[in-house]
Amino acid sequence: MTVVRAALTQTTWTGDKESMIKVHEEFVRDAAAQGAQVICFQELFYGPYFGAVQDPKYFEYAESVPGPTVERFQALAREHRIVIVVPLYEEEQPGVLYNTAAVVDADGSYLGKYRKTHIPQLPHFFEKFYFRPGNLGWPVFDTAAGRIGVNICYDRHFPEGWRALGLAGAELVFNPSATAPGISNRLWELEQPAAAIANGYFIGANNRIGTESEEFGGEAVTFYGSSYFVSPTGNYVGEVASKDRSELVVRDLDLEELRRVRETWQFYRDRRPDAYGPLVAP
Numbered sequence: 001m002t003v004v005r006a007a008l009t010q011t012t013w014t015g016d017k018e019s020m021i022k023v024h025e026e027f028v029r030d031a032a033a034q035g036a037q038v039i040c041f042q043e044l045f046y047g048p049y050f051g052a053v054q055d056p057k058y059f060e061y062a063e064s065v066p067g068p069t070v071e072r073f074q075a076l077a078r079e080h081r082i083v084i085v086v087p088l089y090e091e092e093q094p095g096v097l098y099n100t101a102a103v104v105d106a107d108g109s110y111l112g113k114y115r116k117t118h119i120p121q122l123p124h125f126f127e128k129f130y131f132r133p134g135n136l137g138w139p140v141f142d143t144a145a146g147r148i149g150v151n152i153c154y155d156r157h158f159p160e161g162w163r164a165l166g167l168a169g170a171e172l173v174f175n176p177s178a179t180a181p182g183i184s185n186r187l188w189e190l191e192q193p194a195a196a197i198a199n200g201y202f203i204g205a206n207n208r209i210g211t212e213s214e215e216f217g218g219e220a221v222t223f224y225g226s227s228y229f230v231s232p233t234g235n236y237v238g239e240v241a242s243k244d245r246s247e248l249v250v251r252d253l254d255l256e257e258l259r260r261v262r263e264t265w266q267f268y269r270d271r272r273p274d275a276y277g278p279l280v281a282p
Helices: 017-033 056-061 068-080 153-157 159-167 183-199 213-219 256-264
Strands: 003-010 038-040 083-093 096-104 110-115 141-143 146-150 172-176 202-206 209-211 222-224 228-230 247-254
Touching: 003 017, 003 172, 003 202, 003 228, 017 038, 017 068, 017 247, 038 146, 038 172, 068 083, 068 096, 083 146, 083 172, 096 146, 110 141, 153 172, 153 183, 159 183, 183 202, 183 228, 228 247, 247 256
Parallel strands: 003 038, 038 083, 146 172, 172 202
Antiparallel strands: 003 247, 083 096, 096 110, 141 146, 202 228, 209 222
8 A cells, every 4th residue: 555545633522422422433434435544533532631630530531442432433443444543541440541542443453552651740731640651662553554653642742752653663653632832832833743754754643622611611721723744754744724623634645755755864774772872771
């Protein structure tokens, strides 16, 4: 497969889990109707971004992975022959919770999951209250749409994860996010294109939209969308999505570009892991 048609979602919180799941079921159907072979939802897609506050009531959103929500999307993937990346709140056991993305292949099979590695604890992003750091490394999944990896939101600030995915053979890496204005705006423009260049693969980065004020009142932040795909040359593939509208972003990604770029920019040949010991010193 040379050209992969890939999709990203960005949307606002509807007010309840079931309606959010239904919205994303429709996104899958729409993407498949447009010929998409893979789709990735936004971070913690079926709930509000509860990291805005520290409240144990949001533990109720956690579920097993695989579990009921993943199984719903397994059936939909099988029906529409589409790979689905499903970011959700995982309960491994009571009190052991992760920010996770499940990967479902186009035949409906569950391929595995990635758990967010880097967990922030900042005003309006109180994630250490809700999540343990991921412990599964950076897996790459062989799917019907190519070799896919996942980095979740805050992970994108750390170059090591991007490189680990590239070394493991990723062709397309998704970065589902819940990102609010501030210094983040400029980083959103820079980090994923830089990572795509440095590692020689495509990246799909998506963000929520809207202000979840009905859920969090004055503690709510405004998410700014601006979802996009970027190529191994650091260029956007098509237009960047809007800042404030629900959108399904569908783009064609030519995987042959990976070979062309890597044969020009020999970053994997010229890297010096023997010299990087200080990077992993305690």
